[in-house]
Amino acid sequence: MRKERLFGKTLNELIAVTKNAGLPGYSAKQIADWLYKKEISSVNEMTNLSKKMREILSDNYDLGLSDPVNVAVSSDGTRKYLYNVLNDKYIETAYIPDHNRATICISSQAGCKMGCVFCMTGKQGFQGNLSSNEILNQFRSLPEFRKLTNMVYMGMGEPLDNITEVLKSLEIMTSTWGYGWSPTRITVSTVGLKNHIGDFLEKTRCHLAVSLHSPFDEERKKLMPVQNTSLIKEILDIIRKTDFNNQRRISFEYILFDGMNDTPAHIKELARILNGIKCRINIIRFHHIPGSEFRSPDNKVVIEFKEALNKKGILTTIRASRGEDIGAACGLLSTLEQNKGVQK
Numbered sequence: 585m586r587k588e589r590l591f592g593k594t595l596n597e598l599i600a601v602t603k604n605a606g607l608p609g610y611s612a613k614q615i616a617d618w619l620y621k622k623e624i625s626s627v628n629e630m631t632n633l634s635k636k637m638r639e640i641l642s643d644n645y646d647l648g649l650s651d652p653v654n655v656a657v658s659s660d661g662t663r664k665y666l667y668n669v670l671n672d673k674y675i676e677t678a679y680i681p682d683h684n685r686a687t688i689c690i691s692s693q694a695g696c697k698m699g700c701v702f703c704m705t706g707k708q709g710f711q712g713n714l715s716s717n718e719i720l721n722q723f724r725s726l727p728e729f730r731k732l733t734n735m736v737y738m739g740m741g742e743p744l745d746n747i748t749e750v751l752k753s754l755e756i757m758t759s760t761w762g763y764g765w766s767p768t769r770i771t772v773s774t775v776g777l778k779n780h781i782g783d784f785l786e787k788t789r790c791h792l793a794v795s796l797h798s799p800f801d802e803e804r805k806k807l808m809p810v811q812n813t814s815l816i817k818e819i820l821d822i823i824r825k826t827d828f829n830n831q832r833r834i835s836f837e838y839i840l841f842d843g844m845n846d847t848p849a850h851i852k853e854l855a856r857i858l859n860g861i862k863c864r865i866n867i868i869r870f871h872h873i874p875g876s877e878f879r880s881p882d883n884k885v886v887i888e889f890k891e892a893l894n895k896k897g898i899l900t901t902i903r904a905s906r907g908e909d910i911g912a913a914c915g916l917l918s919t920l921e922q923n924k925g926v927q928k
């Protein structure tokens with residue numbers, strides 16, 4: 585029988601573990617220290633717990649850490665790692681070095697239910713939610729773990745569709761008993777789920793990025809089926825009611841598709857719907873995926889779009905494309921790996 589995993593448990597869950605195992609309450613904090621502040625690889629290394637306590641723990645638990653199974657390395661230094669999760673599924677994790685920053689882009693689900701038409705992960709369909717252990721293992725088992733300065737939940741899956749495990753992982757990342765990161769080093773990206781976004785905004789202080797891609801309802805519906813159940817207007821209303829202090833950032837992601845969402849009418853409507861929200865727009869060049877008719881517009885169009893939004897008073901930046909030579913679009917690598925499995 586597989587043992588339960590200790591890594592990825594919150595302090596409250598570790599207290600329950602110690603209670604069940606008949607260990608003293610204070611040992612939960614000691615275990616958290618070993619898990620999140622020291623780099624141990626087995627329960628046996630928790631040397632301030634008695635031998636007996638370690639034996640009791642090892643009988644039922646292991647750490648639950650696992651190395652990536654594959655890596656693709658880009659000429660720009662970006663690395664895309666493949667992790668095995670949920671027994672036979674694969675997820676992607678990107679390591680993106682950039683001057684004095686080093687960002688990890690992590691996945692929250694295997695596959696995704698949201699079905700955004702421009703996304704390779706969306707085409708995989710949903711294969712399962714990652715546990716907090718599987719979410720944070722991508723961070724802890726990354727070979728560049730010690731270099732990391734920032735974390736973004738922008739990999740495979742919709743984080744708010746796995747809100748319980750994502751909130752647990754954020755608690756571990758930002759608590760003093762956990763990794764103790766400032767929440768301003770972490771950004772969670774979502775298509776905007778009206779039933780969960782309030783929870784995320786209330787329970788964390790992490791940055792929020794909302795995938796917008798079109799300010800027009802009907803057009804957004806065609807790109808992102810979520811617009812059928814969570815209108816962007818409803819999401820913006822929730823954001824307007826939230827007290828964002830100076831530290832916390834809200835941004836909107838906007839993938840530009842040639843001849844579709846890159847017109848003056850889009851600029852005007854974006855300025856209208858975002859009026860009153862202190863935010864920035866991140867323009868993203870579309871990374872082509874197999875079988876897609878979408879194209880990225882010329883560089884000139886991208887720059888003009890950005891400048892027009894800046895003129896409207898919305899701080900707008902163009903996100904640098906990274907890892908294009910290793911299939912920058914999220915979901916490509918894992919799809920290849922999954923297909924290999926099918927052919928075996």
Ligand code: SF4
Pocket residue numbers: 696697698699700703704705706707739740741742775
């Ligand atoms: S873009 Fe994000 S939310 Fe949409 S299908 Fe892809 S992974 Fe899911």
